[in-house]
Amino acid sequence: MEADGHDGLWRRPDRGLLVLRRRLSVGLVTTPGLLGSGLIALLDGPASGVGAVLATAVLTGLVLVAVERRYAAWGYLEREDDLVVRRGVLVRRTSVVPYGRMQYVDVTAGPLDRRLGLATVTMHTAAAATDASVPGLLAAEATRLRDHLAALGEARQAGV
Amino acid sequence: MRPGPLTDGWVRLHPLTPLLRGGRFALVLFALLGQQGARGAVDGQTVALLFGVGIPVAVLFGYLAWRAMRYRITATELQVESGVLTTRSRRVPLARVQAVDVVRPFYARVLGLAELRLEVVGGGGDAEAPLAFLADDDALRLRTRLLDLSAGRSALDGAAPAPPVPERVLVTVPTGTLVASVLLGPPAVVAALLVVAVLITSVLDLETAASLALGGVPPLLVVGSFAVRRLLSDYGFTVAESPDGLRLRHGLLDTRSQTIPAGRIQVVRVHEPLLWKPFGWVRVEVDVAGYSSGGEQQVTGALLPVAPRDLAERLVARVLGADLPAVDRRVDARARWLAPLSWRRLGVGLDDRHVVTTYGVLTTTTDVVPLAKVQSLRVLEGPLQRRLGLSSLAVDTAGRRLPGALAQHRGDTATLLAEAAARARTARVASAAPTP
Secondary structure: OHHHOOOOOOEOOOHHHHHHHHHHHHHHHHHHHHHHHHHHHHHHOHHHHHHHHHHHHHHHHHHHHHHHHHHHHOEEEEOOOEEEEEEOOOOEEEEEEEHHHEEEEEEEOOHHHHHOOEEEEEEEEOOOOOOEEEEEEEHHHHHHHHHHHHHHHHHOOOOO | OOOOOOOOOOEEOOOOHHHHHHHHHHHHHHHHHHHHHHOOOOOHHHHHHHHHHHHHHHHHHHHHHHHHOEEEEOOOEEEEEEOOOOOEEEEEEHHHEEEEEEEEOHHHHHOOEEEEEEEEOOOOOOOOOOEEEEEHHHHHHHHHHHHHHHOOOOOOOOOOOOOOOOOEEEEEOOHHHHHHHHHOOHHHHHHHHHHHHHHHHHHHOHHHHHHHHHHOHHHHHHHHHHHHHHHHHHOOOEEEEEOOEEEEEEOOOOEEEEEEOOOOEEEEEEEEOHHHHHHOEEEEEEEEOOOOOOOOOOOOOEEEEEEEHHHHHHHHHHHHOOOOOOOOEEOOHHHHHOOOOOOOOOEEEEOOOEEEEEEOOOOEEEEEEEHHHOOEEEEEEOHHHHHHOEEEEEEEOOOOOOOEEEEEEEOOHHHHHHHHHHHHHHHHHHHHOOOO
């Protein structure tokens, strides 16, 4: 897909998204894993506890690699007439949405996103199946992208 | 509360409207009353209360609602005011109209009345501005005027009757063909399965076979009632061309006349069910941005409920205003691992104006999307597909019943995506240029 980026550069979500996802995986996998290991060590002896800690470590490693790859798969490209968004590791998806087809743009930010100053920009068209959304943008970039999309959408508006 | 005098071109609905609206309710009420009365469960007091208070109140409310509802057409809008307690004032921009239907439910037909329904993009589950009920002539005149205004043609002003719009019938579906085609659908499948099951069990045990045959009656009835509904809805299906756009007329008891202005079609889908293949029949469906996906009054979405393939193809080409591209990009044999039964059918065709995809296991389906209507394009590549060097292309449109087309493809989807996107851009620019 890099070949067709003739009128723009592939951009990525901010590294803050990666930080956020890493913290989430540590919070959801590693912490409970270690707590569980402690419990197992108490009930079943230190050998089992060490095994559980090792299992947690391996699992954490796998999840971190998956998170890293998922982050690396995200990309968006603002071309002259359309926005291209790609994502996904296992199932790879690429969406092409012409600016003229845009009905409205959303910028959303959850509580965790906000702590890191991140936001998600979503472009909606008249088709329900369109999924063009870019997560993990810094607030300034999210605003820029939103205004850019809105302006281009206005300029190239085509009837349904 | 108080509707003002009708000035400035405001018009009310037909005075029989409250009767029709309340009529169905009254019928149910009387039926219930009769049934309960026959069992002696209704005393004189209930009846007196009903006739003395209930019915007058209902009649009064119906009358007030009718008095409060009015509409008018300006150069750019349809304006509708309605509501007694909560009032609603609606403005429908005519440039956004996707289709205009004239619906005549059976009971309205008897009285020479019709309902006019305007379909606009992005509405809720129902038609955006149903005008029910109007006198037949008024409905037809209003339809012509709305379509003229929405297409930017200057309509005749005021009450001057518009000249009848000339129309040319393209196809009429013969009743015999329609009946045969409906029977060759689910009813034939269910009946055949049932017969086979009964025959097999009767060899083993007659009693089981008999109970099985009895048990098969309810599913047959369900399937049969669907078939009857389809027959009633598609009876006398006529496709005609008029300066307003494409006109579809159908229905036996409730009749419906749809008008789809040129360039509003989002998707055309051609179905060829297995059982129809010996006859060479296909069914053609279309979608327009306005129609909703559900609802009781739902049309089947057929452009042609059944027709020989060559006739259907000519009609589709005519409706879309161009010959369709050949489906020349086929998947190769690698796809049989993912689609063992249908891989030979999977394919994509692309030219300057349309994208065509084919797929299907028992029913061969062909989707056609005008490139000027493409909302977005997506490429999906699952883990197994990637291993085989395959991927899928999804073409999204604004239609809600047929939301788009999906194509399986081999290898070079990136090229296909780039090509489709570029051609869609050209088609969009070309279609936007002569702005009405």
